[in-house]
Amino acid sequence: MNLTHIKIYNDYDKMSAAAAELILDVVRTNPEAVLCFATGNTPVGTYRELVARAKESGTDFSRCFCIGLDEWLGVPGNKSGSCKYILQEQVFDPLAIKQTQVHLFDGLTTAVEAECEKMNTLIENKGGIDCMLVGIGTNGHIGFNEPGVDSRLKAHEQVLHDSTLDAGKHYFKEPTPIKKGITLGLAQVMQAKMLLLLANGVSKSAIIRKALEGEISPAVPASFIQQHTNAYVLLDKEAAAELTL
Numbered sequence: 001m002n003l004t005h006i007k008i009y010n011d012y013d014k015m016s017a018a019a020a021e022l023i024l025d026v027v028r029t030n031p032e033a034v035l036c037f038a039t040g041n042t043p044v045g046t047y048r049e050l051v052a053r054a055k056e057s058g059t060d061f062s063r064c065f066c067i068g069l070d071e072w073l074g075v076p077g078n079k080s081g082s083c084k085y086i087l088q089e090q091v092f093d094p095l096a097i098k099q100t101q102v103h104l105f106d107g108l109t110t111a112v113e114a115e116c117e118k119m120n121t122l123i124e125n126k127g128g129i130d131c132m133l134v135g136i137g138t139n140g141h142i143g144f145n146e147p148g149v150d151s152r153l154k155a156h157e158q159v160l161h162d163s164t165l166d167a168g169k170h171y172f173k174e175p176t177p178i179k180k181g182i183t184l185g186l187a188q189v190m191q192a193k194m195l196l197l198l199a200n201g202v203s204k205s206a207i208i209r210k211a212l213e214g215e216i217s218p219a220v221p222a223s224f225i226q227q228h229t230n231a232y233v234l235l236d237k238e239a240a241a242e243l244t245l
């Protein structure tokens with residue numbers, strides 16, 4: 001991995017602004033870009049900045065295409081807390097991105113394999129993902145690729161770890177039974193033409209060190225980012241605190 005692509009910012013807002021600018025550059029260069037966005041606490045500031053800066057600069061998102069990274073299985077997309085609901089609220093609606101420009105996983109699918117196949121085919125037909133933004137779980141997951149995952153997998157169903165379920169609870173307003181997720185696989189993360197990994201806060205410092213300086217292993221799914229040829233890791237000072245490089 002190109003270490004110049006590890007960027008450390010004084011605070012969360014500066015990290016978010018930088019991530020937003022990278023995404024805007026992708027869309028300005030290629031208005032038909034295929035984008036893939038994570039949900040969670042980490043990218044909230046990036047999406048806020050993206051929307052504000054897109055409006056300010058008149059950047060046109062009307063021809064780009066958005067692919068889902070993951071979804072909680074058993075949770076409908078119209079429920080607040082679902083990945084679909086969050087992306088709709090934080091990204092698609094404010095940027096006037098139409099339903100025809102979006103393809104997300106259906107959390108209510110009863111045919112997970114077919115749902116995965118549909119996503120895999122779509123990504124291939126689109127010529128791959130141009131820009132993917134992901135966070136990192138405290139256990140090293142990317143999307144719902146939990147420790148131990150086969151790094152060759154494309155879209156697949158994943159039994160979620162306790163730490164993911166614990167973190168997940170906070171995204172929902174009311175108790176929501178979740179056990180599994182559906183996610184793009186590490187193979188697709190690695191194939192993204194540009195990968196942005198964001199992390200902020202002291203709770204991410206240990207896993208960031210393992211992911212960036214530790215052994216590349218399925219035990220830390222995010223460690224595969226070290227093999228990506230065009231990955232940007234954007235960190236605030238707290239998340240970067242344990243890096244030694």
Ligand code: PGA
Nearest residue numbers: 040041042135136137143
């Ligand atoms: P967070 O989640 O952004 O809410 O910390 C990150 C993740 O689990 O991928």
